[in-house]
Amino acid sequence: MCILMKKISSIFIVDDDPITVFGIRKMLKPVALCDDVQIFQNGKEALDALIQRKDEGGDIPEVIFLDINMPIMDGWDFLEEIMTLNLNEKIIINMITSSIDPLDYQKWNEAKVKCPHILNFKNKPIFKIEPSDLECIHLAS
Amino acid sequence: MKAVERIAQHYLLKQLPTATALVGVDGILIDASDSWLHTFGLCPKDALGVSVYRLFKNYNADCGKSLKQCLGKSTTHTCKFSKREGSSVSWYENTFTPWYDEKENLIGSIIQTHNITEEILKEKELDRMIKLLKTKSEVAKVGYWEFDLITEELFWCEETKKIHEVPPSYIPNTNEAIEFFKQGYDRNRISMLFHQALSQKAPYSEKVVIITPNGKEKWVKAMGKPIVENGVVVKMFGTLQDIHDQVLVEMQTKENQQLLTTLIDNIPLNIFIKDIDSKKILVNKAECEYLEKSPEELIGKTDFDLYDEEIAKISREEDLEVMRSLKPMIGKETMSIRKDGETTYFLTSKIPLLDLDGKVNGLIGISMDISGLKKKEDQLRDLINVTSLQNKKLINFAHIVSHNLRSHSANFSMLLEFLAKEEDEAEKERIVSMLSNASDNLMETLEDLNQIIDINTNVNLEKEALNLHQNINRVQNNLSAFLGKHQAEIQNNVPKNLEVQSVPAYLDSIILNLMTNAAKYKSPDRKPIIRINASKHEKTTIFSFSDNGLGIDLEKYGGKIFGMYKTFHNNKEARGLGLYVIKNQIEAMGGSITVSSEVDKGTTFNVYFNEEDQ
Numbered sequence: 001m002c003i004l005m006k007k008i009s010s011i012f013i014v015d016d017d018p019i020t021v022f023g024i025r026k027m028l029k030p031v032a033l034c035d036d037v038q039i040f041q042n043g044k045e046a047l048d049a050l051i052q053r054k055d056e057g058g059d060i061p062e063v064i065f066l067d068i069n070m071p072i073m074d075g076w077d078f079l080e081e082i083m084t085l086n087l088n089e090k091i092i093i094n095m096i097t098s099s100i101d102p103l104d105y106q107k108w109n110e111a112k113v114k115c116p117h118i119l120n121f122k123n124k125p126i127f128k129i130e131p132s133d134l135e136c137i138h139l140a141s
Numbered sequence: 142m143k144a145v146e147r148i149a150q151h152y153l154l155k156q157l158p159t160a161t162a163l164v165g166v167d168g169i170l171i172d173a174s175d176s177w178l179h180t181f182g183l184c185p186k187d188a189l190g191v192s193v194y195r196l197f198k199n200y201n202a203d204c205g206k207s208l209k210q211c212l213g214k215s216t217t218h219t220c221k222f223s224k225r226e227g228s229s230v231s232w233y234e235n236t237f238t239p240w241y242d243e244k245e246n247l248i249g250s251i252i253q254t255h256n257i258t259e260e261i262l263k264e265k266e267l268d269r270m271i272k273l274l275k276t277k278s279e280v281a282k283v284g285y286w287e288f289d290l291i292t293e294e295l296f297w298c299e300e301t302k303k304i305h306e307v308p309p310s311y312i313p314n315t316n317e318a319i320e321f322f323k324q325g326y327d328r329n330r331i332s333m334l335f336h337q338a339l340s341q342k343a344p345y346s347e348k349v350v351i352i353t354p355n356g357k358e359k360w361v362k363a364m365g366k367p368i369v370e371n372g373v374v375v376k377m378f379g380t381l382q383d384i385h386d387q388v389l390v391e392m393q394t395k396e397n398q399q400l401l402t403t404l405i406d407n408i409p410l411n412i413f414i415k416d417i418d419s420k421k422i423l424v425n426k427a428e429c430e431y432l433e434k435s436p437e438e439l440i441g442k443t444d445f446d447l448y449d450e451e452i453a454k455i456s457r458e459e460d461l462e463v464m465r466s467l468k469p470m471i472g473k474e475t476m477s478i479r480k481d482g483e484t485t486y487f488l489t490s491k492i493p494l495l496d497l498d499g500k501v502n503g504l505i506g507i508s509m510d511i512s513g514l515k516k517k518e519d520q521l522r523d524l525i526n527v528t529s530l531q532n533k534k535l536i537n538f539a540h541i542v543s544h545n546l547r548s549h550s551a552n553f554s555m556l557l558e559f560l561a562k563e564e565d566e567a568e569k570e571r572i573v574s575m576l577s578n579a580s581d582n583l584m585e586t587l588e589d590l591n592q593i594i595d596i597n598t599n600v601n602l603e604k605e606a607l608n609l610h611q612n613i614n615r616v617q618n619n620l621s622a623f624l625g626k627h628q629a630e631i632q633n634n635v636p637k638n639l640e641v642q643s644v645p646a647y648l649d650s651i652i653l654n655l656m657t658n659a660a661k662y663k664s665p666d667r668k669p670i671i672r673i674n675a676s677k678h679e680k681t682t683i684f685s686f687s688d689n690g691l692g693i694d695l696e697k698y699g700g701k702i703f704g705m706y707k708t709f710h711n712n713k714e715a716r717g718l719g720l721y722v723i724k725n726q727i728e729a730m731g732g733s734i735t736v737s738s739e740v741d742k743g744t745t746f747n748v749y750f751n752e753e754d755q
Contacts, residue, residue: 019552019575026559069544077697098548101540124551127558 006134010036010059014046014078015067020096020124024065027129036061042070043078050082060089063134068097068104079111079119091117094133098124155185160254163240166212168194168205171249180224180233180254193252200224204235211237211250221257232261275299282383288315289376290339304361304383306353323350323358331363339374342367348384360388411487411508414494419443419460422503431510432479449478463491464501474511486515534597542590549583589718596647596725604730606640607648609675609684616652627660629669639675641682641750647726651684654719655746659688664741677752681732684748692740702736 011034015021021039028037036059040046046064053060068075075095082091093115097104105121112119120133154161160177164170170191178188181196197204201222211218218237223230234257240249275298278284284301288294295313302311305321319335322328327349334345344366351359365379405412406426414423424432424439432439432447444453456475463470469492477485487508494503556579560572613633617624624631641648656671663669672687693702703724727734731751738744 017548017552019556019579020548022575023552023555023559097544098551099540099544100547101544124548125554125558126551127555 005033006031006131008032008034008062008134010034010038010061012038012040012046012050012061012064014040014043014064014070014075015096016041016070017067020067023126024096024129027126031129031131032134043073043075043081047073047078047081051085054085054087060087061091062089064091064093066093066095068095068099076107076111079115082117083115087116092120092134093117094120094122096122096124096126162193162252162254163249164193164208164252165249166247168192168208168212170196177252177254180256197222207235208237208250208252211239212247215239215247221261230258231256232258279303284381286313286318286379286381287376288378290374301381304359304381305351306355306357321351321353323352327351335365335377338365338367338377342369342374348388359383360385411506411510413506413508414503415460415506416503417464417501419457428508431485447480449480449482452476452478459491460504463493463504467493467495467501469493475508484512485510486512538593538597545586545590546583549579549586552579552582592722593725596722596729602644602647602729604642604644607643607645608637609639609641609648609682610635610637612648613652613673616649616656620653620656623657624660627663627669629660629663629671631656632670632672635673635675635684639677639682641675641684642752643730643750644726647723647730650726651723651748654723655686655748658719659686659690659744662690662693662744663688664690680751680753682750682752684750685745686748687743687745689743692738692742692744693736694740695736695738699736703734 011028011032013021013024015024025037028034038049038061040049043066046066050060052058066075066078073081075097079093095108100123108119108121122133154163154172155175157174158176160174160180162170162173162177170189170193173183173188175185178185183191183196193208194205197208201220204220204222207218207220210216216239219234220237221232221234223232234255236253236255238251238253239247240251242248278298278300282300282304284304285298286301287296289296293315295315295318297305297311297313297318299309302309302313305311307313319328319332322331330347331349334347337343338345344364346362346364348360348362351361353359360383362382362384363379364381365377367374368376368378408425409427410425411428411431412423412425413421413428416422420441420443421439422441424436429436429439439447444456447453448456459470459473459475469490471490472488473490475487475489477487479485488511489506489508492505492507493501494505496502553576556572556576560569560576563569563572610633613631613635617631617633643651659671660669667689670689673685674687675682675684695702703720724734727748727750731753733749735747735749736744737747
């Protein structure tokens with residue numbers, strides 16, 4: 001059990017739905033060891049926190065769980081914004097949505113190419129956090 | 142003494158101006174005047190003793206015979222002969238008169254020779270003229286007649302008889318002549334004209350019908366002219382022309398023309414003929430009615446006189462192309478804008494018009510008014526646009542539905558999965574309470590969706606004329622507690638008598654949502670002031686709501702402001718439904734809504750009520 005646990009310095013959960021946030025936290029517990037899990041209601045709050053951490057030399061989150069449909073700043077706008085921050089660290093960003101709009105999937109495909117970070121697309125419902133959601137898996141190794 | 146007398150006599154004869162000669166009974170020349178000798182080309186010194194019989198042989202043998210008869214019967218005879226002098230011919234006439242001595246014994250003949258060339262020529266000319274007149278009469282089929290009022294004799298020329306189809310031997314009289322004219326109009330007309338010509342000395346010319354002895358009807362042109370002497374009509378002269386074939390052709394042409402005119406005028410197409418300068422030279426009834434002008438007003442006009450300049454230019458270019466290429470332009474869709482601004486759509490054809498030599502001298506235009514069709518086409522296109530818009534909205538709505546319902550069902554699945562695996566009782570309870578939460582959320586979402594569906598399905602809700610000012614006041618009263626909490630000031634500047642066409646419940650919802658939004662998104666630094674205005678226009682009423690609140694960055698959020706579940710401020714009361722609902726309501730009533738805003742200054746919403754259709 002302990003062997004599967006992954007040590008992660010910092011995780012952001014960006015979602016306005018408290019049930020989803022509860023679910024993600026619950027599913028993270030058995031697979032990740034992290035003392036710094038922060039919750040944000042929308043993209044704007046998460047972005048502000050990220051910028052603050054960058055400016056103050058704090059930990060940049062290793063993993064972000066990102067909802068697409070949120071008020072004020074949605075997931076797509078948040079992605080656009082962090083691309084302009086020119087972070088050195090590669091963040092694993094798991095986009096979580098209940099949308100089955102093909103347009104959202106297409107948008108993700110386009111963003112994946114442009115984005116310097118690792119973009120995963122996860123359709124709800126989620127029952128389990130996969131190892132690939134937490135670290136970069138090198139298929140070659 | 143005798144000799145003197147003889148010489149004197151000789152001299153007398155020699156000098157006679159009329160060519161005269163004396164011959165003996167044997168035909169030997171005894172004496173002659175110089176002029177006579179000259180006529181026959183003789184010299185005076187060797188003329189005497191010459192036989193005139195021999196002399197005449199050179200000209201005309203008949204002259205000898207005449208002289209013989211004169212000498213034989215002692216009677217006067219004449220004989221003509223001609224003499225060639227270079228290229229011209231001269232005519233002479235010899236008169237042989239018996240010559241007697243004192244005792245009345247015939248001693249010879251006196252010959253007088255007259256130059257009658259001029260008379261002969263005149264006679265020939267007259268003969269030629271008569272022949273010419275006859276030929277002309279025959280060729281032109283024009284006969285003439287003459288009526289002598291004194292002798293009451295009627296004369297018809299050969300051609301006149303031919304036209305009447307009577308033999309040349311026919312002798313006309315006035316009674317019979319008048320009966321040739323067809324009984325009824327023709328005969329009465331001619332009788333009247335003839336009598337008028339006599340009484341008023343007036344010439345006449347008339348096309349009438351005669352009937353020949355074979356019963357054949359024939360069109361003739363009858364002309365008559367009174368000949369007046371000393372103020373009295375003494376003669377009537379007239380002509381008669383056979384114009385039967387001509388009249389028939391004319392009638393045929395008239396019939397064809399009548400047919401063509403009837404056809405052109407009554408065909409439900411605009412037809413016009415233009416000359417090479419694009420001036421109208423023929424227009425039919427439909428074209429006149431379209432342009433609301435008489436044919437006289439249109440003839441000679443160009444398109445520049447009748448239509449908008451741009452349109453006229455295009456039309457002239459088409460004309461030139463058709464006349465240049467000689468290729469007809471068939472069924473082209475054209476647009477005409479009359480001077481009064483009326484627009485009509487046509488299906489126009491232009492066909493080059495050639496003269497008899499095959500040279501282009503204009504064009505024929507045929508236009509069919511397709512405005513009705515065009516209007517239907519536009520309506521159809523509008524309908525397609527509306528449908529495709531509806532379709533888009535429907536797809537959008539389907540995605541919203543799928544997204545919202547799926548997000549709840551996904552939560553259910555996830556929580557149920559947790560519940561099944563959970564052993565800790567306290568945690569189990571927590572999950573159950575979350576499930577009940579999720580269920581409430583689902584109910585709320587379903588209600589929202591129902592509301593939207595209601596708006597979009599009840600598109601035929603009855604609109605009523607509603608007083609805007611009063612409705613604003615009513616909503617304001619209902620919201621007084623809420624507005625009081627926000628310390629909001631409402632300035633209702635809507636004219637008291639202004640009415641809008643709206644579904645009552647929708648107007649309520651529109652005012653309520655805009656008013657609460659304006660109060661909710663107030664600036665923390667200012668007391669909210671909401672200004673409400675309205676103005677009536679031809680087809681729409683513009684209803685505007687201005688606040689001095691937070692404002693919104695339209696560059697960032699402009700595309701989403703009327704979207705479902707879109708909120709832009711950290712406001713706990715915001716659910717992102719209000720604007721989406723009223724947009725749907727306004728559009729369902731055929732109107733529209735726009736927004737303008739400046740961050741930290743305020744926001745203005747403009748609602749356009751459609752006043753056109755009920």
